[in-house]
Amino acid sequence: MEIRNQTSVSDFLLLGFSAHPEQQPLLFGLFLGMYLVTVLGNLLIIMAIGSDQHLHTPMYFFLANLSFVDTCFTCTIVPKVLANILTQRHAISHTGCLVQMYFFMALTLLDDFLLAVMAYDRYVAICLPLHYTTIMCPQRCLLLVAASWLCSHLLASSLTLLMSQFSFCASHAIPHFFCDLLPLLKLACSDTQIFQVMMFAEAALSGVVPLTCVLLSYAHIIHTILRVPSAGGKHKVFSTCGSHLSVVTLFYGTLFLVYFQPSSTYSAEIGMVASVVYTMVIPLLNPFIYSLRNRDMKGALINIHNMYGISPLLND
Template sequence: MEPRNHTAVSEFLLLGLTEDPVLQPLIFSLFLSVYLVTILGNLLIILAVSSDAHLYTPMYFFLSSLSFNDICFSTSTIPKMLLNIQTQDQSITYIGCFSQVCFVIVFVVLENFLLAVMAYDRYVAICHPLRYTVIMKPCLCVLLVLVSLFISTTDALSHTLLLLRLSFCTDIAIPQFFCELAQVLKLSCTNTLIDNILIYVASFIFGGIPFSGIIFSYVHIVSSVLRMPSSEGKHKAFSTCGSHLSVVSLFYGTAFGVYISSSVIDSPRKTAVASVMYSVVPQMLNPFIYSLRNRDVKEALRKLMGRTASFL
């Protein structure tokens, strides 16, 4: 009988992006800068939306939720990496690793659903403008976010609880800068068939369905915009969707790129470098995309900066 709820190890080793001691200070400085920019940028979005009554709309409520999720996502991975580099200790506890796996899954799946919900919001606003306030009520917006959080948490707990049944006997080195589910499974010396099946099923459901919803929404959005008689109306409609489309392209584009690279590149360390593209870069760039492409957000940020400067 296979051992259950047992592990022969008390910790794992996070190998990070490189073992070259010369590059460690550079990587530390780079990721610290990225983390601070991510936190500051997303925090500014949240403060700008909450401080401007003109932005008390479903679109900006979902944007604030996305920014908060990006802060949590980055916080679940980067600080531990920075700590390991600073202390020159690659270890992460058994519980810490599994907790990191759980949180990463929560925030990745939640990002999927939030992007789909934001696409639905734009679909209703452009394709059914007269019914927008009737459909996108505040209670529905909160419910959509809570349901998305519930689904992502349930999915993450399912994967994490299945990990607890596995045994890890000898190799405890993870060629990543955080505990990624697929990499942890490779270290198991027991059968991981059920875990892998769940990964494929969950990826299809919780990744495919939101992505299909985004495609469905934008097919109808483009169709409606092209039927608009005025070019000004077309430009305004596309401008409201431009930021979201950019974020969607960045998130799914980087995730797809990492998937392709992991299939083609037979190097765990290079795959770890590629994973930075979906676990770090989108969370840092999202605030810039919305602040640079959205006039309302830029105006709210300008007012916020003005009030802060006058207060100081």
């Protein structure tokens, strides 16, 4: 049966990797392995932070939220990809597609805001250490996280509501493995000018503004590090930021590659490759990045191993 016969008028087709049938078993095994490691790794980070009193600090509170968001983010995308590869049924309903797009956008924006909050936390810790406990009090930490959740869902819901009003052309085939914003936009028969203006405005608000906060925070941090007299002191200060800076570079690099371009120049091939990076690779790497260089986190993971018999991400 051809792919086009699997769908009704109200369905979309997620073509994904269907153009390479010989690679389907390999992709299924690869994506399944990445999915399981991602979920396990991020849940271990959350368990380690929750079970160790030494990690009940603002930095680890934000990291636990980031791990939770990464887990939800992966569960929004990968199970549907695995089901499509396994069953070779690529259809997704119109409602299901919009719901997936909504959670994808909301969780991506939430990642964006949390990375900015974590950069601000490192700025206060390194540049204003004497005022850290006052500035990053529990109430302010909760407020920053709550504001991140609220803003991300408001921005995602506004674009999803606009997208739900569009009519789509005869071809409902999406050359992607999930309901991403730009591939859906290219299928719309309606006038999308207002939508694109709003999309770029939200991209500036939710992308450029947090990134600017991150860059300004690290500019102050680097300036402070350069004033530290000893090389050992500089290394110690920078090591607390290296993990976060690595994640920020990967996250923003792939997002800018895909979304900061006009929809008319969107390339499905480049979009798919970049999407694999930020939907599967980055959530997979985050637990390792944040535990490899962090002695406290490794100690907490080993304690979990000793208590529950769960293998930690990294042994001593």
